[in-house]
Amino acid sequence: MNTVHQVPDLSRLSSRIPAAPSIGSTTVTKPDHIHLSFGFAADSLFPLEALEQSAQQAIRQDGARALQYSGAPGPAYILDWIQSRAASYGIDAETAQILVTNGATQGIALAAQLLLEPGDEVWVEAPTFFSALQAFRLCGASIRAFPIDGEGVQVDKLEEALIAAVHEGRPVPKLFYTMPVYHNPGGVTLSLSRRRQLADLARRYNFYIVEDDAYAELNFTGETFISLYELAPERTIYLNTFSKIIAPGIRLGWMIAHPLLVSRLRILMLGSSTAVFTQEIVAHLLKQLDFEQHRAQLIRHYWRQRDIMVTAIRSELGDEVSFELPEGGFFLWLTFPDQVNTAEMQYIAERHGVSYVAGSHFYHDDSGHNHLRLCFSYCTADRLTEGISRLAAAYREYREEHLHQGVDSYSQH
Template sequence: MTRRLASFSFAKRVPSTPSIGSTTVTKPDHIHLSFGFAAPHLFPIDQLSVSAAEAVTLHGRKALQYSGSGGPGKILKWIQNRSLVHGINAELNQILVTYGSTQGIDLATRILVDPGDHVWVESPSFFSALQAFRTAEAVITSFPIDEDGVRVDLIENALLEAKRNHKPIPKLVYTMPTYHNPGGVTLSVEKRKRLAELAETYNFYILEDDAYSELNFTGNKYPPLYTLIPERVIYLNTFSKIIGPGLRLGWLIADQHVIDKVRLLNLGGSIGVFTQEILAQLLENFAFQGHVDSLSRHYRKQRDVMAEAIKESFGEHVSFHLPEGGFYIWLRFDDHVNTSEFLQDAANRGVSFVDGKSFFVKPEGYQYARLCFSYVSEEQIVRGVKILADTYFAYLNNPVPS
């Protein structure tokens, strides 16, 4: 007997979630330039195996309880000490472990933003953050980036205009200031200082997503925005890029008012306490700085291979900023090009990328594409970029009818 159920009305605040960048392709020989994944061969598998065994044998009975054993406390202390390397001085009670930095975006949005409140973002911006703001029913305004990060001068002009005309001031400004996803740019020190001053003057929070900051290819140092105005910055980071994304562990640092509000949303107790126990065992005797240096050397070489492949395969047809760190190169084509129109053809030929429109608030950015150099091999990078270029030139010769 076939049941006939009536249609059901789900909550209107839940947005649609289309596939991003052909990420559902599963062919074994497919080249995933769309995946913002860490290189799997760099995961510290042997050390994690030992750490997992120690977590079970030494602390298993307590670590498997709701509150866990000593691991969560050790992780907080490790985060506190590592943050000092980057100039962040935070008390232990100002640090919360999260399910990756993306949960930190969600938590910060939920405590700060009511429906109709204003959130300002970079253009382009991280698509999962945009989804969080849309789910919160925020009014989202975007500001372009240049080679020195977001145009803080345009943010300042918009704030002046809003105050002059009695328009809403943003509750939240979201930024990825260091090795931006997808733009690859880094916010200059001067812009960081000015944005911090604006947050103080106009009384809004900055949500600082610092997920890629450890992957530094140049040695240049940039102060986290948190160090400039800790009372108005919610700082996010993650173990996903530096240990392994499957751990699903990140952290949030903020003033006590924010932390107290976030704790009220934490209905399920502590985050992944047994996973924290394993990670604590790893970090206790792990040459972390050497590990990070190794990651940075590897990803820098991957970046250079991709940059050369782009120049070789595309010539003058694209431009891009060479990132100082992170995972991505952000390609710009001529304005008449729509990368969405050859996305599927590229997938059919064996390579995926993320089309530019996925990173924008408005219907724009069609002339951009994000390529990730972290997940695939050097040979795959060269071959994938060549396939993508062939796809693009075929598109130029046979454009999709508008």
């Protein structure tokens, strides 16, 4: 009997699992489509030859041992590399405080599982990373969001909410999730004064900060930032990843936290170590790679990509949009006039052969209707320019359609 098309009984699924939303236009497969929605690294920057050599070395030098549960020397080397790299950013951590994960996103999910009971308060930035929102929803959390501006999350509003919650006998958050450097999607960086204020609030009100530092290495200005972990190590769970600096497909990231928290996190890993053979390969890669030279190449490329996209936006869209200029990372966050709904405009953009991620995906309450996220890291330079041209054409078509329906104030912000 053919059972391929039989529908499973969805009533038997856990009530914690929501229907999966479609994020952006990631299912468009036409060869001429320009994917400004994809938050991907540039293919051309993957160290393919070095990875090939490293994979061969992992097999030839470490053999069957590298394929066992605990691996060979690679995982220990990875821990030492992470410890050393973290120290260069002011984070003092022993290897017992480091847990290698299946990318930074698994780190978010593990932190949520560690800290949250159904109904607990989670406070986030608005906008914020949509996969983090999904992780918190899966834990049954109650989510509250606080706006960002050019200096990151508005910590004063967070403090006001904490004071009010205590005064009114309402719960304070179990955790605050933040991406303080080259925010996804906002592109902004949290100022030092706000970092200090946030760390102080975490201590005073007894909540954890989950610090997602995935883009910290992609710094266009050379400026370094004091991490929230450095300011409040006992109140912070720090996340980072190899996805942006080597390749996302290797699926390796890491968490740094107090040893007692890491011991609990290991329980959630069910006794497993993350991709030990992949760690073996990456260890060999890091031994032969001039990492600072490699990082400098990444920065030069993404910096140039950002400038190409910004130039195209200013040429094609002018004063119709506004944005904060990101000084690192992958993303640019566009704000259109209030009357624009980017989720509706998305279908017109697809007809024009370009995709983006509508702003509503980055809010827990589906607000953000007049924003969208663009990624400048993935497409080639000419495709970036053409993609913005197509986006501008889609916006003009959307505007004309709505003008004909009586909306006549698109020129106002």
